[in-house]
């Protein structure tokens with residue numbers, strides 16, 4: 470029924486167009502109207518057929534969501550789901566699908582998303598127009614429904630002031646002359662990752678940063694907050710009491726951060742922190758329970774202690790991301806037990822679209838920058854065979870692996886399209902961890918992956934630590950040079966390469 474109504478409407482509009490224009494435009498618009506009529510249809514199944522020809526996995530869901538609102542009324546400032554204005558409608562549709570906000574006005578959506586040539590347009594792209602109210606600025610937005618490559622005509626679904634949610638054509642005179650451009654809301658995910666975090670300790674003596682730690686993450690937080698997902702390694706516990714499991718001497722190296730510091734992690738932008746490391750049990754069960762309580766209160770996910778939380782799942786842009794962490798200590802989920810690793814990664818790969826693995830392993834110290842072949846032993850402990858482990862995780866469905874533990878950085882590799890950082894070193898360890906020379910390097914790595922978890926590109930943001938301060942931008946970019954050199958030397962077979970400016974690109 471809608472099909473015939475729409476056809477009728479089209480004919481009516483074509484007539485209006487022809488009548489309402491000067492000679493030069495008549496010719497052009499008649500041409501448009503003719504081609505438009507051929508594919509002028511609003512039937513949902515027909516739409517699906519058209520859309521099915523384009524290469525985009527999520528578009529059918531997006532169209533289902535958008536079309537489910539056809540006929541709903543327009544209201545100024547309407548954010549849905551009962552009434553909408555134009556940007557309220559596009560925001561609502563993408564929020565249902567991605568869980569993220571694409572922008573509060575049409576001009577904001579236009580400014581925020583990637584410009585696309587009209588000839589490269591796809592269903593699901595945003596199309597922008599001026600409106601009588603906005604003058605020459607962007608004032609109206611819709612979502613492309615289908616597109617004719619030969620004519621570059623398209624149809625779009627939008628909230629129109631007079632008719633509510635409807636499908637219109639780019640060839641309508643009203644929209645044709647107001648068309649501004651196309652933008653694409655990408656379905657890639659950005660993941661920011663860092664190494665060890667221990668914000669300060671009250672044990673064995675008070676070693677806490679100024680201003681109650683409020684400045685620790687000031688350089689890092691814009692990057693962490695901006696990423697779709699931000700992860701790190703929590704090297705220590707958030708706890709105010711408890712008893713050290715590592716003795717009380719000056720070299721006991723038990724880390725206890727006040728519970729009042731927990732909100733700093735949230736404000737910094739972290740979504741997930743691995744607990745599988747050699748400091749998570751510094752204050753026994755009380756320390757672990759307190760840490761988990763603090764992180765839960767902040768809405769930060771965690772995992773890695775054996776017999777407790779085995780893995781975590783978070784949703785971003787409509788994708789389920791599974792996270793897990795492995796360490797080398799008896800109380801952690803152990804990466805030397807390949808069966809355990811395989812089982813946990815398998816389960817996450819089954820349940821989720823993307824799997825991210827945190828690994829605490831490898832020998833420690835300034836002489837341990839190179840990634841060896843085979844397994845590593847440190848202080849009499851088996852610290853894992855990290856190459857083998859990382860590749861094993863990829864074979865089992867892991868998409869991103871971020872390592873830490875050596876307290877220095879190591880190489881980066883892309884293996885079978887998946888990103889591996891073998892060690893990110895220290896990140897925010899203002900006290901009780903050496904920050905001399907390369908130990909002070911604190912990279913923040915941000916990568917883009919596609920919706921299947923394949924590595925697309927990355928950027929190393931060089932930072933450096935000073936005692937008591939936390940990570941700060943390092944204009945010299947020393948850590949980039951080091952990661953580049955280590956990657957060139959230790960994983961020459963990597964599918965990606967580190968550039969001198971910190972970009973990570975496929976070869």
Ligand SMILES: [Zn+2]
Pocket residue numbers: 704746747748829874
């Ligand atoms: Zn450690």
